[in-house]
Amino acid sequence: MKIKIIALGKIKEKFLKEGIDEFFKRLIPYTPVEIIELQPVEIKDENLTERALEEEGDKILAHVKPLSYLITMEINGKQFSSEEFSMKLEELINTGITETIFVIGSSCGISKKVSDRANLKMSMSKMTFLHQFARLILVEQIYRAFKIMRHETYHK
Numbered sequence: 001m002k003i004k005i006i007a008l009g010k011i012k013e014k015f016l017k018e019g020i021d022e023f024f025k026r027l028i029p030y031t032p033v034e035i036i037e038l039q040p041v042e043i044k045d046e047n048l049t050e051r052a053l054e055e056e057g058d059k060i061l062a063h064v065k066p067l068s069y070l071i072t073m074e075i076n077g078k079q080f081s082s083e084e085f086s087m088k089l090e091e092l093i094n095t096g097i098t099e100t101i102f103v104i105g106s107s108c109g110i111s112k113k114v115s116d117r118a119n120l121k122m123s124m125s126k127m128t129f130l131h132q133f134a135r136l137i138l139v140e141q142i143y144r145a146f147k148i149m150r151h152e153t154y155h156k
């Protein structure tokens with residue numbers, strides 16, 4: 001199964017880039033992973049937030065194939081333990097899903113049309129994280145999920 005992460009904005013902090021790159025390297029033996037960074041729409045007027053989200057949604061959906069399994073990262077999404085997340089990814093692999101896409105929206109969220117297209121809405125926590133941190137946490141949890149699937153040891 002190929003994994004894609006679609007994220008709005010670029011990572012500027014060196015320590016975050018290094019962390020993400022490290023987990024990408026660690027994932028090589030398990031699954032191909034790709035990150036697609038999209039430019040968020042600049043919001044100059046708070047009244048135009050919905051329109052900006054719609055524009056971002058169009059950009060995101062341009063990268064989603066009809067058979068892709070889409071997981072959006074949303075505040076009110078389903079929360080998983082690391083073990084449950086691993087079981088979910090294993091279930092997707094076993095059912096023949098060839099591409100899973102995770103979407104991390106902008107600071108304003110995710111458009112309704114992207115949320116409606118999602119096969120699964122997932123939340124990392126009840127806590128709020130910077131979007132850049134969310135990317136690192138997500139990549140680490142994907143790596144951890146594969147380690148759990150393979151019954152390999154990993155820091156607990």
